[in-house]
Amino acid sequence: MNPEELHSVEYLSLGDIWDHEEHDFTPWVVEHIDQLGRTIGIELDEIKREDAVGGYSADITGTEMNTDGKVVIENQFGTTNHDHLGKLLTYGAGIDAEFVVWLAEEFRDEHRSVLEWLNTSSPSGAKFFAVKPQVMRLNGADNVGFDFRIIIEPNDWERELQEPLTTREKAYKNFFAELTTAYAEANPNWNQLKPQPQSWLSFGAGISGVRIGWSFHQGPELSTELYIDTGDKERNEEIYSQLKESQETIESELGDVVWQQLPEKRACRIKIAKPIADHIEGLSAMQKQSLIEWSVEQMDAMRAEFEPRLQSV
Numbered sequence: 072m073n074p075e076e077l078h079s080v081e082y083l084s085l086g087d088i089w090d091h092e093e094h095d096f097t098p099w100v101v102e103h104i105d106q107l108g109r110t111i112g113i114e115l116d117e118i119k120r121e122d123a124v125g126g127y128s129a130d131i132t133g134t135e136m137n138t139d140g141k142v143v144i145e146n147q148f149g150t151t152n153h154d155h156l157g158k159l160l161t162y163g164a165g166i167d168a169e170f171v172v173w174l175a176e177e178f179r180d181e182h183r184s185v186l187e188w189l190n191t192s193s194p195s196g197a198k199f200f201a202v203k204p205q206v207m208r209l210n211g212a213d214n215v216g217f218d219f220r221i222i223i224e225p226n227d228w229e230r231e232l233q234e235p236l237t238t239r240e241k242a243y244k245n246f247f248a249e250l251t252t253a254y255a256e257a258n259p260n261w262n263q264l265k266p267q268p269q270s271w272l273s274f275g276a277g278i279s280g281v282r283i284g285w286s287f288h289q290g291p292e293l294s295t296e297l298y299i300d301t302g303d304k305e306r307n308e309e310i311y312s313q314l315k316e317s318q319e320t321i322e323s324e325l326g327d328v329v330w331q332q333l334p335e336k337r338a339c340r341i342k343i344a345k346p347i348a349d350h351i352e353g354l355s356a357m358q359k360q361s362l363i364e365w366s367v368e369q370m371d372a373m374r375a376e377f378e379p380r381l382q383s384v
Contacts, residue, residue, distance in 0.1 A: 083206040083215065085148050085176060092148045093121075097130050100146060100174070100204075103217075104133070105262065107144075110219040111200055112265035113170060114274050115142060124165035127158070132166060140169025150177040156185065163197060172200045178222050190225040198225045240268035242352040243287070247272045250285065250363050257367050270351075273298060277378045281310065285366050286342075291350050293362055294329075295369040296342035297377055304337045311339035313384045314377070324376050341377075343369050 089095035100107065101118055108115045115133045122132040124143075131144035143166060145159040151173070163171040173186070178201050186199045193199070201223035208215040236244070247266030255263040266272055273284025280301030286294050297314075299307045311332055314321070322328050331340040345365055348358060 079210050080207050081210050083208065085204060085206065088206055088215070092146060093130070096148070097121075097146050100144070101131060104131075107172075107202070107219055109262050110202065110221060111170075111172065111224070113142070114262065114264060116275055117279055122166075124162045127161060127165075129158075129162040129166070132162075135170055141166045142170040142172065143168040144172040144174065147173070147175040149175070151175045151179050151182040156182055167195070168197055170198050170200070172202060174202050174204055174219075176203060178203070183223055186223045190223070200224050236268050239350065239352050243270055244268040246351055246359055246363075247285070249359070250366055253363050254367050254370060257371070276374075276381055278381050278384070280306070281381055283370070283374060283377065285370070287351060288344070290344075290346055292344045292346050293366065294342040294344040295366060295373050296340055297373065298338060298340050300338035302337075307337060307339050308332065310381075310384045311341070314341065314380060317380065321376055325372055343373065345369075 085092075085096060089099065097120060101120055104115050104118055113135045115135065117134040119132050121128040121130070124132075129143050130146045131142075133142040133144075134140070135142055143159070143162045145155055145162065147155045155173070155175070159171060159173050162168070173182075183201065186201050189197070189199045200221065203220045203222050205218045205220055206215055207218070244266050251263050251266055251272070255261055262274070264272065264274060271284060271286035273282035273286075275281075276283040276297060280299065282298045282300075284296065284298065286296055286298075288294060299310050301307055301310070311330075315330055318328070318330065325343060327343065329340075329342045329344055331342070333339055345362070347362065348354065354362070
């Protein structure tokens, strides 16, 4: 490309595109919530607009799929102010949010300092993000583009400053980092997630309350699994039962499938399990690589088999 052909970019205000913060911009953010989640590195589900928190209404609330943590998002046109900061903290405390996100066009220095301080000092362990929505176009062009840019995020993203990770937690995090990289390379359209120092990692399976992912279990074993937890035990068992009606067909495609209704719990699980020689921290690099290859292959097969079926349950 000839550098002489490069054009300058014109940045527009949110008010140039959306007339009203609450009635126009917030619904647009909800429709594009996956883009915001990818920017931050989380996967959002159970999204609600104007969700009641005490006597107030939060702009957007939701759940982070990998941790089940609550998420609150406060939107603001223009430059941040104390009023919106107060709302952000009130809503976050009201739902005991794990992720607190402030969207604004410009962040005052004092508000940046508050979020940075909260990320290092908050006793709740909540993670605070300042995100700048950007609307832009090439000078002279008719079409406009949109992006989110992170201004403030937690140090190292996780709360590792307060409690050092155990050897096993570090091994989980490193394993899932390699696995998510391998799966993203094999599936370029997949929204790669940031792994946490825990024994499982999952993402949305196409309908609310159903996740698909990888998990280490006692045995020890590694499984590729569908985890059904809509918050309602009857609905979970209904989805599970409808899928199990096709057990013979599913198993003809996937092989040995373990069906776990888990009557003592609210959730249900369907998994393909692979026994492993040791706990994660005791596995060799070669053993981990073999597990990653197996996990990528099994995930592709499981998604192909279950995601279309879930659309009709």
